[in-house]
Amino acid sequence: MSRAAEPQPTRPPETDLARMLATLEVEARAGEYVFVTAVQPERLPRALALATIEEAEGLTCVLRREDADAHGLSYDFVAAWLSLSVHSALQAVGLTAAVSQVLAERGIACNVLAGFHHDHLLVPSERRDEALAALHSLRRANPAGGD
Template identity: 50%
Template sequence: MTGERDLRTLLRGLRPELRPGRYVYTTLPGGEAPTGVTPVVTVTEREGLTLVVPEAQAEESGLPYHFVAAWITLRVHSALDAVGLTAAVSLALTDEGVSCNVVAGFHHDHLFVPYERAADAVRALEALAAESG
């Protein structure tokens, strides 16, 4: 199944879902996560491996971490080549003063926002969807 490309349809169907838990960013010089750590995101960079992991796993493994985040999934199935979704979501969150790190999965976009601002982010995204209807 291919994802949606029409921006208005994407925005109407955002259906943001706040996933339970607290997630953190950590980085390692090596190329794999330690035993007992199940990352929800990995990015390989020249400087090392970036992991987004549940905060409890980072603490249990002694991993230093930064940016405690809430994880919001946009349940609309967006095409990887859709134009404007990230910009529209970013603008809505910018207007609320909420920082956001976006990760594109094959089926959905995932947002990592400051944990304490999760409810504000969800409200802003729900308002964006309602305005696009």
């Protein structure tokens, strides 16, 4: 009987801001995404939600725009979904501030979702390419990040 291969050790999550910025890669998911909410959560297609947040005012779900449209859900912000491929530690300091600042300097709204492995940014879909360029500028501004 053969044993399943054990997972290869991975690098620990990064905590050094300069290194995170120097190695920052940004991936854009295809499509458009929207925030929807309902006081009665059973009205939302939770199985289609890519992210959920439970608040006192109701459940918020991030859905693909076409899924929200198919379910007749209203929304007012249409976003592009950008993922930061640096594996930042949850206790790391400064990454969210750095990406928010570079986007704010260009007047680009940014809604941040933190996952265990990566941070995700929802920016106005019509400013997707401008946001990508702004985020890539962080890497050029922080070149010292070798292994």
